[in-house]
């Protein structure tokens with residue numbers, strides 16, 4: 001487990017070029033294709049969205065429920081129900097207990113499905129609908145792709161990177177003891193996460209998690225960037241929580257890059273960030289699963305309690 005060769009000194013341009021395809025494929029490319037498809041075929045017309053009406057907001061809600069249920073459901077079915085690859089590449093060789101009395105509705109998966117569909121998707125949709133309404137009613141600017149093609153394209157990777165910084169800031173905040181106990185501990189019940197654990201969070205966490213879409217209120221962009229951000233928020237948690245280093249699809253091995261976040265779920269105080277910026281290394285919370293990292297974590301814990 002290593003960081004991308006982006007923030008390194010001296011610069012390593014060749015390594016950076018070799019890494020770029022791994023940044024784009026597969027997750028960000030899939031999110032991009034789904035976002036463009038949703039914007040083109042499954043987003044109400046701009047004229048419809050100039051005023052906030054229950055009809056089109058309800059349509060967005062159903063559209064997001066269908067996308068989330070389909071992708072999370074298919075992933076869960078593939079790795080956990082069909083167990084298509086058994087425990088191959090699984091971080092934790094055991095499976096979540098089928099029955100757990102302390103969980104909402106009696107087990108981890110049901111609890112995770114509940115918070116995802118009953119809280120995450122409605123709250124995310126509220127953020128998306130507000131943003132599309134702000135665009136459609138002319139309250140925020142609309143980037144013209146023909147006039148600024150380079151900026152238009154660059155905004156997709158920029159959205160991913162800015163979302164990462166936002167996620168880190170919010171995540172550090174909700175690890176403050178009082179907020180952790182009341183809010184974030186719900187997500188951390190999943191010490192052995194599965195795909196549906198990705199957005200199983202307290203509603204207050206959903207409100208701040210999805211606020212990343214407000215980026216488009218202040219940075220000149222196009223609604224398709226906002227939809228891209230939204231699809232990323234909805235689907236990118238899957239690889240981070242699926243519980244496998246690789247998901248096998250026939251002969252293709254889908255790299256999840258999920259080890260860092262798996263360690264966050266099993267060790268709590270490490271790897272708050274997830275992605276390109278080496279924030280945990282800069283702030284002393286990086287853990288790569290090695291005995292050295294274990295020793296550093298133990299020393300951090302001792303210095304706090306001692």
Ligand SMILES: [Zn+2]
Pocket residue numbers: 171175184188264
């Ligand atoms: Zn956390």
Ligand SMILES: [Zn+2]
Pocket residue numbers: 187198241261265
């Ligand atoms: Zn998580």
